[in-house]
Amino acid sequence: MAQKVTIRDIAEKTGTSVTSVHRAIYGGKGISQKLREKILFEVERSNYQMDEAASMLRRRQFRITVLLPEAAGQERFYFRGLWDGIYKGTRELQKNKVEVTFVETKHGVSRMAEDLERLYDETDESLNGLVTVCDDAESSSWLQRFMKRGTRVALIDRGVEIENLCCCMEVSSRDMGNLAVHMMRFLTGREKEGMLVLINGPETRFSYRVYADTVEKRVREQLPNLEMTVLDGYDIERGPEELERLLGKGNVRGVIASCARGTYWACETLQRLQMADPPHLVGADVFEELTPFFENGILEATVYQSHREHGEKALRILYDSLVNPYAAAERTGVPAIPVGLILRENYKYYL
């Protein structure tokens, strides 16, 4: 094995000191542009890689805050898994010098801006990283302030466009929509006539819009004899009522739900109605509350990108970019989390 290049080798080669090398690579200030360039050139040339162990040993803790809705109410299906992933990631980081603070907000995604504002006032530039969600312009401008102050930001999906993020987890709505329709075709058969109900999240969100478009297109191709109707999965009051009304017509062959909460109330509704010949149901996500429906067959399949992995990966990427900002700059995109198809036989692996 080739002898390891150390910060010291770089210092000697460039005729400077280890401190300068450190500053060139890592710190933002306290070094002249000229010296920095000279050092970084040598770093590049000699293919220097920081020794994380040594680095960790000496440096003081990084501080990261995770600000996400608590896993309660209708948000619980989605955010429980996400928080689990955050906790898991934190556990794995605990031997590294990081202090992760968890803030569970009370008002769901829609009022995130208030919580971001509060966090901004309660913290200062000593906050190195922030993991959160952002669904609207106001939240987005708070994130800008955090970043200007020197805090790196990692987002969990559902994003508005924002510059300079450390990372943003992406969901593959297109693949998920296609998979759901494909599965539905297996269940109903291609020739079936009647109605297909899509229970979708709010189309103000990019990912749900893509989902609906994909499903609509695919149904036309694959299930041409099914007429599609869309319900709002977030309308807990009227959604189930509407679904019940449609089911009363007697020709609903299939139900596809693209959001966790919609999947849940669709299951509940079908359970309650105890129909002789219920429609096939393909839902989204995997969470504890779905267990009985997987078991009794009301829910035949769901499509899933692990929330846990989303949370874990966001935290991990943020941490890595803090530890090694130099390498982080040239890191490639976020690796995609697999889209899974979940049935009674394998949902346990994803709980």
Add this chain to the structure above:
Amino acid sequence: MAQKVTIRDIAEKTGTSVTSVHRAIYGGKGISQKLREKILFEVERSNYQMDEAASMLRRRQFRITVLLPEAAGQERFYFRGLWDGIYKGTRELQKNKVEVTFVETKHGVSRMAEDLERLYDETDESLNGLVTVCDDAESSSWLQRFMKRGTRVALIDRGVEIENLCCCMEVSSRDMGNLAVHMMRFLTGREKEGMLVLINGPETRFSYRVYADTVEKRVREQLPNLEMTVLDGYDIERGPEELERLLGKGNVRGVIASCARGTYWACETLQRLQMADPPHLVGADVFEELTPFFENGILEATVYQSHREHGEKALRILYDSLVNPYAAAERTGVPAIPVGLILRENYKYYL
């Protein structure tokens, strides 16, 4: 945050030296039984956790060898993914002080014993860890020798019973079999009459025996009108011929393949025959060669536990047990790798 307990604290509390504490925790020899117990008691009491960063900084490299069949011939479908996982795991370990040596054997799993023997003679007790497979008694006795010499052994599935292993990855044949049948029921419908062909691996192997039992039982329950026939997936000469002969009878409704190579030749056979009304095919695993069959619909689904994850995890667990033998002793079982159901829409994520 509570102040961290260091090896030094333990030394002071027990009135000994840091060296002795180190030896008590880590090394096997050079310390009296009495002193070791006293120290370990204090370690326990104060909930000491080794600082991996500091540990890594000073110690010399661990040496691990991975001895597995090369990804060639019929073994390629299975072992390519496995090797990928090994490489990925190695990459992740590269900042830790480990030297991983790869040995790709030429004769597949069946003649592993010879390769183990050669490796045994070429190495000595400075080999800290070994990742391999073991399918027969002779290989098993070589592994015993390695372990007696101080090498920790991690196995990739397919195991014979062996004591004192560092770990052995397990496949969930039962869940996979059930999932395959469930999928087949979706594809054929419950009432279909005719024949179901199971292309299985050699039943001398535990996991394939379980698979066949599971499928048989489940087919009786779920697809009572299908009569099951089993073919040997490893018989590349006669397997496809046999399948073709059965297909000629005209009443084969479904084919389930439980092994990678069987899945592949089943696809090829169906492709070649260009039947007007081909049987449904549910296979196993995901690998590049299946791409065209996923795309053209010959292969409608496969059941899969990621080989890559298997390889990666085996290496990781072995390394962890080397770094921290004290904690490793009380570590719990190997976490299960999810069983996935793969269709045209999501196979890409698993390649």
Add this chain to the structure above:
DNA sequence: GTGAAAGCGCTAACAA
């Protein structure tokens, strides 16, 4: 069988 002491490569405090 036991302990003292020298670093591993880096970061941060301090000095210039």
Add this chain to the structure above:
DNA sequence: TTGTTAGCGCTTTCAC
């Protein structure tokens, strides 16, 4: 802006 230096907690060498 730059350099010198003192450790971080551990493993290893060497002396007893």
